[in-house]
Amino acid sequence: MNTLSNAALTTSIPIPTREGRLSRPEAVPPWKNPTQLERPSYLLSFPFSLSTEVANNPWMEDLPGDRRCPNFKRACVQFLELYRYLAGEALVYILPTPQTAALQDQVYTANLGIVLAHVAGRNTVIISNFTSEPRRGETQVGVEFFQQMGYNIWVSPTKFEGEAELKHLYDNVYAGGYGIRSERESYEWMEKNFDMQVVKLRLTDPYLYHLDCLVFPITKESTIVCTELLEPNEIAELEKFTNIIDVSVDEAYSGICNSVRMPKVVLNSSHLYDLKPGTEDYQREIQKNRKLEDIASKFALEVSYINLSEYHKSGALLSCMVMHLNRQAYQIALTD
Numbered sequence: 001m002n003t004l005s006n007a008a009l010t011t012s013i014p015i016p017t018r019e020g021r022l023s024r025p026e027a028v029p030p031w032k033n034p035t036q037l038e039r040p041s042y043l044l045s046f047p048f049s050l051s052t053e054v055a056n057n058p059w060m061e062d063l064p065g066d067r068r069c070p071n072f073k074r075a076c077v078q079f080l081e082l083y084r085y086l087a088g089e090a091l092v093y094i095l096p097t098p099q100t101a102a103l104q105d106q107v108y109t110a111n112l113g114i115v116l117a118h119v120a121g122r123n124t125v126i127i128s129n130f131t132s133e134p135r136r137g138e139t140q141v142g143v144e145f146f147q148q149m150g151y152n153i154w155v156s157p158t159k160f161e162g163e164a165e166l167k168h169l170y171d172n173v174y175a176g177g178y179g180i181r182s183e184r185e186s187y188e189w190m191e192k193n194f195d196m197q198v199v200k201l202r203l204t205d206p207y208l209y210h211l212d213c214l215v216f217p218i219t220k221e222s223t224i225v226c227t228e229l230l231e232p233n234e235i236a237e238l239e240k241f242t243n244i245i246d247v248s249v250d251e252a253y254s255g256i257c258n259s260v261r262m263p264k265v266v267l268n269s270s271h272l273y274d275l276k277p278g279t280e281d282y283q284r285e286i287q288k289n290r291k292l293e294d295i296a297s298k299f300a301l302e303v304s305y306i307n308l309s310e311y312h313k314s315g316a317l318l319s320c321m322v323m324h325l326n327r328q329a330y331q332i333a334l335t336d
Contacts, residue, residue: 035326043093049106052068057206070310082318095112103141108164111164111165115163118195127154128142154193164320166182172195172197176198176211199234199237213226219330254285257319258317259292261330263329266296271307274307
């Protein structure tokens with residue numbers, strides 16, 4: 001059998017690009033992980049271990065046990081709809097589910113940690129140090145996954161619950177929520193070690209216990225914020241770095257900030273068609289959807305909705321289920 005030498009394997013005929021220029025194939029891939037890829041990349045987790053057995057937030061505590069139990073087939077269909085939408089424009093990884101631990105909330109990957117895309121090399125991840133007891137086993141799952149991917153891995157020394165608490169604004173500037181599930185000291189440690197600036201926002205509403213319930217950067221320049229539930233001095237600090245688009249407490253409770261930005265679309269969870277027209281819940285959902293569509297249209301963005309009602313039983317919405325592996329969705333130039 002004839003074999004080719006290594007030199008022969010790395011020498012090839014130039015290939016025309018779409019613009020007609022000649023481009024030689026590279027001997028080494030230009031990226032080694034999804035953070036370096038110039039295409040949106042996300043991490044999801046199929047709900048193999050989904051459970052609502054332990055009520056670890058007020059939304060769950062308010063639901064009677066018989067109404068809290070998820071319909072697993074419906075949860076599967078809803079998850080796959082989210083996966084299908086994201087995978088149409090992005091690289092989507094699925095986090096393996098260990099069978100040796102009962103990780104009821106692993107599907108909510110936004111709490112697993114945060115990839116720091118501003119750090120040189122784009123291969124640094126901070127894994128969460130969970131306050132919520134049922135979630136503490138997820139830390140090891142995250143460490144092992146990102147180890148296999150070749151990332152530089154850090155585990156927060158103090159309580160911190162992932163990108164759901166730490167929203168990237170631009171460059172090395174972030175907004176970080178503290179007071180319920182995460183500690184202020186976590187952000188001070190990050191600032192010291194990762195050359196980043198974190199605008200620290202104290203959370204006080206037990207139902208809105210992660211920052212993604214109150215803050216959603218819709219572009220690199222503008223951020224949707226429920227200012228009524230934040231301290232005035234902290235809002236003033238945040239305004240130094242981003243244009244604030246204010247939304248009401250009712251809109252925050254309905255999940256307007258629990259969105260995910262795609263290049264040209266904002267994804268949000270809505271179970272409008274499960275609700276009875278004319279009811280108070282129906283009217284609140286309509287109001288949230290209309291407000292989000294009005295905001296998005298100013299940035300030439302559309303809004304798409306996915307029904308994730310089975311995950312409401314865990315007190316979760318769409319942003320909870322998506323961990324960003326990079327921020328390429330925000331690189332598209334938009335009208336501002």
